[in-house]
Amino acid sequence: MNPALWISKTGVQAQDAKLQAIANNLANVNTVGFKRDRVVFEDLFYQVDRQPGAQVDNNTVSPTGVQLGNGTRLVGTQKVFTTGNVQTTNQSLDVAITGNGFLQVQRASGDTAYTRAGQLQVNAQGRLVNAQGLAIVPEITIPNNATAVTIGENGVVSVTTAGTTAPTEVGQLTLAGFVNPPGLLALGDNLYQETDASGAPIEGNPGEGALGKLKQGALEGSNVQVVEEMVDMIAAQRTYEMNTKVLSAADNMMQYLSQAVR
Structure with a gap:
């Protein structure tokens, strides 16, 4: 031939x-x-x-x-x-990550997955979940009588309840970073999984090192x-x-x- x-x-x-x-x-x-x-x-x-x-x-x-x-x-x-463009949504549960970190969610199997999509919501039990309904790790519960939710750049989640003016802290969003992010396994649904190539996740609060800060009321678009x-x-x-x-x-x-x- x-x-x-x-x-x-x-x-x-x-x-x-x-x-x-x-x-x-x-x-x-x-x-x-x-x-x-x-x-x-x-x-x-x-x-x-x-x-x-x-x-x-x-x-x-x-x-x-x-x-x-x-x-x-x-x-x-x-x-x-690379970081995508940050789009302002003015939705209190939307968060954009201005750095290299990933939000952590718990899959149905119990394993932890990682995502850059910050379209957060509250489920019927009051837990903070992502757009697919997977619970955010660590667990954060929003009270039923909450009238406003504030997510700080450092990941602190606070709520204002009916009849009060001072916000109450209800949880802390954390981020995970990887030595080699391209080594993550893409699962679909905006989720990634740790592999030997990516290295073990390095967990920390937003604002620490290269993890980046959180921006409430915004989402990171596609790059x-x-x-x-x-x-x-x-x-x-x-x-x-x-x-x-x-x-x-x-x-x-x-x-x-x-x-x-x-």
């Missing part, structure tokens, strides 16, 4: 994967706390016909050798954890830049087309050879 067929096939597969990542980024341009994906490629093994520096004759060595590549492959995808994604999409589409042209050219060459030797 003509090696160009295999090489161009790997190029088509690579650009198809890149287009899939771009499509997912664009689909989530309005998803709160979404972090864009980028794909990482590497070249495949080389067919080395002559080693660089190999002896050509008694007085000459090959300066570069002969090394023929065999295409490309997808080696990984990476979440880009997807539409114009950038569109440019990447056009480039990927053109590269896809060029690889298919190589496929067609290699096929024509093989067809010509098969007809010429009849």
Whole structure:
């Protein structure tokens, strides 16, 4: 088989994967706390016909050798954890994280998951939960007679109840940070899970270190830049087309050879 067929096939597969990542980024341009994906490629093994520096004759060595590549492959995808634009909502239970930290929630399995989406709500039991109804960790309960909820930059949650003017502290929101956030496992539903690659979570109060502060009445938007994604999409589409042209050219060459030797 003509090696160009295999090489161009790997190029088509690579650009198809890149287009899939771009499509997912664009689909989530309005998803709160979404972090864009980028794909990482590497070249495949080389067919080395002559080693660089190999002896050509008694007085000459090959300066570069002969090394023929065999295409490309997808080696990984990476979440880009740059901060998205902060959007003011004026909703008292909305919080945006202006730093690298993650809110912690308890999944149905009992495991802890991590999120950048700060669309908090109160469930029927008065517990503070995220948009999917998962309880915030540590547990915070809002009294039934609360008339106002205040969330400080340091994560302190206070409420004002009917008949009182002084706020009462009811809990403390904490954040978790990771040495390698791109190593987190994306679960969907704006949730991430700890892995060996991400490292263990480092928990602290908002405002400590690089965890960042909380901004009440605001949400962090997606960090997807539409114009950038569109440019990447056009480039990927053109590269896809060029690889298919190589496929067609290699096929024509093989067809010509098969007809010429009849």
